[in-house]
Amino acid sequence: MIVRALRIFGIYKLYEKWLEREISREEIPQHLAVILDGNRRWARSNGVPTSQAYRFGADKVEELLRWCLKIGIKIVTLYVLSVENILRRPREELEEIYRLLVERAEKFLRDELVWRERVRFRVIGRLDYLPDYVAEALTRLERETVHHDRLHLNIAVAYGGRAEIVDAVVKICNKVASGEVLPSQIDEELIEENLYTxxxxxxDPDLVIRTSGEERISNFLLWQIAYSELVFLDVYWPSFRRIDLLRAIRTYQQRHRRFGG
Known part of the structure; x- marks a missing residue:
């Protein structure tokens, strides 16, 4: 068993090194967005509690941060918790997610890597949907790292793409009502200026990855991903590996982006 495991690990490392050579450092996506899907199915397939799957998934976020820093990705947006999740998931499950969010926010504030590599955190979503203690922990993480500038890590929590657009429209309507903006001045640029991002x-993400094998975007960054490249991976989020990230980047680099043309 040990010999077989070592042999598999050796092949894995060789494949990882080969993928690294295959990727062009000149065409690394600047903005990577990831839909972190498959935690509950991973728990069922491994016969463990859902809470353990979420904890493994949170560990994977920390690994992803390190991989992105090494590769040279500048912006990462993670779809962590949707508005629909908050409205439909069992209370016990949500409480576990909330505890993890607070725990990891506090951990990131103590993480030497965050300060050495100047990682800036930003929370996007309707924070008023969250318990106060969760919103406060996330807001503090955002506030304490506001001057960092090497890698931007955006956490989409209590997020919905339609809700984001509605919130942008409301902001613009208020500006029109106050005379700050004329109706004739409303264009795509103005809308973008009022989005969470x-x-x-x-x-706008260059590459969007969704784990778990599902092939849909689930109300994520509806405005921003108009011209993004989408890669769907048949791996649950807690099992996501560095080779999966490298494979997705290689696929991205093999495509010809047309931006609607």
Whole structure:
């Protein structure tokens, strides 16, 4: 058993090294978005509690951060918890997610890597849907890292793509009502300025990865991914490996982006 495991590990490392050579450092996606899907199915397939799957998934986020820093990705947006999840998931499951969010927010604030590599955290979504203690922990993480600039890590929590667009429209309507904006001035640029992702160096993702084998976007960044490349991977999020990230980047680099043309 040990010999077989070592042999598999050796093949894995060789494949990882080969993928690294295959990827062009000149065409690394600047903005990577990931739909973290498959935690509950991973739990069922491994015969463990859902809470353990979420904990493994949270560990994987920390690994992904390190991989992205090494590869040179500048912006990462993670779909962690949707508005629909909050409205439909059992209370016990949500409480576990909330505990993990607070725990990891506090851990990131103590993580030497965050400060050495100047990782900036940003929370996007309707924070008023969250318990106060969760919103406060996430807001503090955002506030404490606001001056960092090497890698932007956006956490989509209590997020919905339609809700984001509605919130942008409401902001614009208020500006029209106050006389700050004329109706004739409303265009795509103005809408983008009022989305949650406003202020990012590159708001629109180059590459969107969804784990779990599902092939849909589930109300994620509906405006921003208009011209993104989508890669769907048949692996549950807690089992996501560095080779899966490298394979997705290789697929991205093999495509010819047309931006609607």
């Amino acid at each position: 406003n202020g990012l160096p590159k708001p």
